[in-house]
Amino acid sequence: MNAPTDRAAPAHPADGPEQEPLSPRDYATAARAELDPAVWDYIAGGSGDEVTLRGERAAYDRYRLRPRTLVDVSYCELGTTLLGRPVALPIGIAPMAYHRLVDAEGETATVRAAGALDALTITSTFASRTLEETARAASGPLWLQLYVLRERKVTESLVRRAEAAGYRALVITVDAPRMARRERDLRNGFHLPSHIRPANLDDEHTGGLHTGRAGGSTLAAHADRHHDAAFTWQDLAWLRSLTGLPLVLKGVLTAQDARQAADLGVEGLIVSTHGGRQLDGAIAALDALPEVVAAVPDACEVLVDGGVRRGTDVLKALALGARAVLVGRPVLWGLAVGGAAGAERVLTTLRDELAEAMALTGRPRIDTIGPDLLHRSPDPAYPLTPDDRDMA
Numbered sequence: 001m002n003a004p005t006d007r008a009a010p011a012h013p014a015d016g017p018e019q020e021p022l023s024p025r026d027y028a029t030a031a032r033a034e035l036d037p038a039v040w041d042y043i044a045g046g047s048g049d050e051v052t053l054r055g056e057r058a059a060y061d062r063y064r065l066r067p068r069t070l071v072d073v074s075y076c077e078l079g080t081t082l083l084g085r086p087v088a089l090p091i092g093i094a095p096m097a098y099h100r101l102v103d104a105e106g107e108t109a110t111v112r113a114a115g116a117l118d119a120l121t122i123t124s125t126f127a128s129r130t131l132e133e134t135a136r137a138a139s140g141p142l143w144l145q146l147y148v149l150r151e152r153k154v155t156e157s158l159v160r161r162a163e164a165a166g167y168r169a170l171v172i173t174v175d176a177p178r179m180a181r182r183e184r185d186l187r188n189g190f191h192l193p194s195h196i197r198p199a200n201l202d203d204e205h206t207g208g209l210h211t212g213r214a215g216g217s218t219l220a221a222h223a224d225r226h227h228d229a230a231f232t233w234q235d236l237a238w239l240r241s242l243t244g245l246p247l248v249l250k251g252v253l254t255a256q257d258a259r260q261a262a263d264l265g266v267e268g269l270i271v272s273t274h275g276g277r278q279l280d281g282a283i284a285a286l287d288a289l290p291e292v293v294a295a296v297p298d299a300c301e302v303l304v305d306g307g308v309r310r311g312t313d314v315l316k317a318l319a320l321g322a323r324a325v326l327v328g329r330p331v332l333w334g335l336a337v338g339g340a341a342g343a344e345r346v347l348t349t350l351r352d353e354l355a356e357a358m359a360l361t362g363r364p365r366i367d368t369i370g371p372d373l374l375h376r377s378p379d380p381a382y383p384l385t386p387d388d389r390d391m392a
């Protein structure tokens with residue numbers, strides 16, 4: 001059994017004399033060398049046969065770019081707005097549980113990295129720092145991701161705390177009524193090391209996360225106990241009535257659900273397969289994006305996540321109608337390798353690559369990016385190697 005140990009999160013090797021990683025994938029290689037293998041697997045892995053995990057990358061590789069030339073691209077403007085607030089770039093950080101698995105500081109380091117670029121951060125319900133600590137460390141926009149728990153008063157209290165701490169939106173994850181079977185975690189008997197806990201929840205809702213056994217994942221057992229698998233569209237009205245904060249649904253993949261959400265006055269959608277970690281066999285988020293965008297009025301903003309690893313990926317998602325993309329694993333790789341500075345370098349790389357891609361395709365502003373930029377080829381560019389699978 002390859003269970004995580006109680007050893008401290010890694011010292012950051014990028015501080016040493018080695019060659020600095022250049023791309024997000026370089027960060028993945030460096031992070032993998034650093035992390036406990038069970039932690040690496042928890043982060044890298046997907047559900048089932050990991051078909052959807054691989055599909056997220058393949059979807060991006062199917063698109064080629066159709067550049068325009070002789071356009072003045074001496075300055076490219078990356079700024080946009082999200083839910084009416086300006087952001088410096090259309091790239092934000094996806095909600096991810098337990099950043100302290102990869103860095104002793106955790107979410108407060110991540111949010112400082114995002115703040116340095118004025119990028120959006122979405123903090124997870126299962127953060128390993130409290131939402132208040134994260135808000136104090138933030139200088140960029142901050143949204144809170146919510147898992148709706150059986151005990152509604154816990155959810156309600158998270159909503160109140162988010163309002164008080166200055167969060168600007170609530171992101172309700174709707175693709176995880178239960179946790180999918182993630183076989184890497186089951187094989188590893190994945191559990192949290194003793195110094196890490198879901199800091200936003202009280203002891204009554206955090207038990208059992210620290211003792212693993214081969215064949216089981218304590219995160220899955222915890223979700224079975226506490227997640228409300230009976231939460232439906234009707235219950236969303238309850239959440240709506242609780243707060244004036246904008247609501248964003250994360251994990252929508254069909255026009256039907258998108259329309260239903262927009263009809264209920266939801267302000268935003270995140271098209272997502274949870275990074276290939278929930279329904280295995282689900283359509284890639286990038287492939288679902290056009291139908292979701294077409295189904296909702298402009299007032300309902302559509303973001304996408306899953307498999308974004310290059311600035312050209314961001315460009316492709318924007319061309320298919322996304323208002324912004326979210327990045328998950330690459331941020332944890334950067335954090336593992338270099339703490340806040342490492343996460344910031346990953347985001348900066350993506351930002352600079354996007355600026356380059358905009359210049360080289362003759363699209364100097366976000367509003368010049370549209371579907372005419374894309375050519376869809378029938379097959380992925382390159383078969384994925386086993387290594388790609390883990391970097392996916």
Ligand SMILES: Cc1cc2nc3c(=O)[nH]c(=O)nc-3n(C[C@H](O)[C@H](O)[C@H](O)COP(=O)(O)O)c2cc1C
Binds near residue numbers: 125274
């Ligand atoms: C380690 C890890 C933890 C995650 N935790 C959450 C979570 O707490 N809530 C949530 O809505 N999504 C969670 N996700 C899914 C991400 O928000 C996002 O959808 C996905 O990682 C995007 O794909 P990418 O990692 O390929 O960029 C998690 C993903 C990872 C890799």
Ligand SMILES: CCCCCCC(=O)C(=O)O
Binds near residue numbers: 126176219274277
């Ligand atoms: C899906 C229920 C447990 C959530 C744990 C954090 C998470 O979303 C993940 O993908 O891991």
